Amino acid sequence: MNEQSSGATTAHGGSAAAGPLDPIAEKVSACMQCGTCTGSCANAFAMDYTPRQLWRLVQLGEQDEIFRSTTFWMCSSCYYCTLRCPRGLPLTETIQALKRIAFARGTYRSKTSPVFYSTFVDNIRRYGRVREMDMMTRFFLRLKHPVAPLRFASLGVKLLRKGKISPQMPALFAKGKLDGLFRKVRELESES
């Protein structure tokens, strides 16, 4: 079996000693491939690999295949797989960890999700709180995708008309206040 996790031999050849996937492989090493996670997942229909298949790839150390996969960007963090896994594995957390590695490696097939997440976090750093209108504008600008904003245009107009979002530039909340916190987080993370 594959209990040695990704440490010794990997299917893509090289020895993946102390790779970024090791802690993740350890978390799912007890997966027995029963498929309960896939059966529970509301979004499995839209994933290229089902959650069960993803855990198998992780056990096999198939890094390239894993990071080519769209699975973790399709996860909506509903925790249903985590609730129902008979092995009690922290699956939702593990998917989040895969997102972080993919983000750090810069390897992803579609940039929509990573760009959205980083624009969102950047908005927090700027204003302390997310300013929806400002965040969405920056998101579309960074996406450089001509059609994407159109898909949201009718909703945007509706929300504006209802006064649910403000077209004005956001007032700066606690300007620069979170800079220290963000700097310290980066500092500590680059140490570990």
Next chain:
Amino acid sequence: MKYLYYPGCSLEGTASEYDASVRAVMHSLGAELAEIEDWTCCGASAGDAISYLLSLALPARNLAIAGKQSPRSDVLVPCNACYLNLKRVDDHMNRSTDIREKINVVLAEENLRYGGGIKVRHLLDVLVRDFGPESIAANVKNKLSGMRIVPYYGCQFARPYSDADDPQFPVSMEPLIRALGAEVYPWTMGAKCCGAGLMTTKSEVALKLVANLLNGASEADCILTICPMCQMNLDSQQNKASRLLGKDMSKSVLYVTQLMGIAFGLSDEELMLKKNLAVTAGFQTKLRSASSRA
């Protein structure tokens, strides 16, 4: 009763009607809300996709301030995602002293420290456990007789932290709906994911989940929500869902506090009912006949 209030970013923007109705209803129930001073975003699900430490430091900052402000008050949170993020801090700090230390090194930048122990409560949990159906019924001026209400909890209300309700089949809204004089519309989709987390990035996936939920609630008068993400997602995708399924999927989607407020006799303005995208004509007719019978 006194609570520290963490509204979260949506309640300042697209979910301002939730904020208004929470404040109005809590006031009717005699509760006092003190907003956490200088609160910041909890990181939603984006924080964790970028940085694990940041995803804990942001909510920890809010809890540290809450602890300074009023050490013995519970923190009341109306959004499922914020609730999960704020709750998660204690859990992860207890699992790892290394993380506990790192969080506090980060918070020291603002001369803050979080030692744990602040109780984070979802609005629904507070309504049901601290007030309960009897005191809610006592405030009802217009019984919502004959209305069939679908309780929708969404995923992160009882998952992964299930101290407020059953993680698979939550039930806590049911006595509350009955206390308003309405009927609970039976279904099994209360804790199914609506895909709100994918609404911006993978909207076609989210739409399928929304259409499925709206379809499951098609015979009911109103879907009752307890999260700004769920409400927005179910409320704003109805035209697209109708096109997808080839039938009319319009449905009133109200916040739990809006429906309570209606039954309490609060005004439409106080509850900001105009801000909901869809409050159907059928629902309004039914409301009028329900209150005239009362």
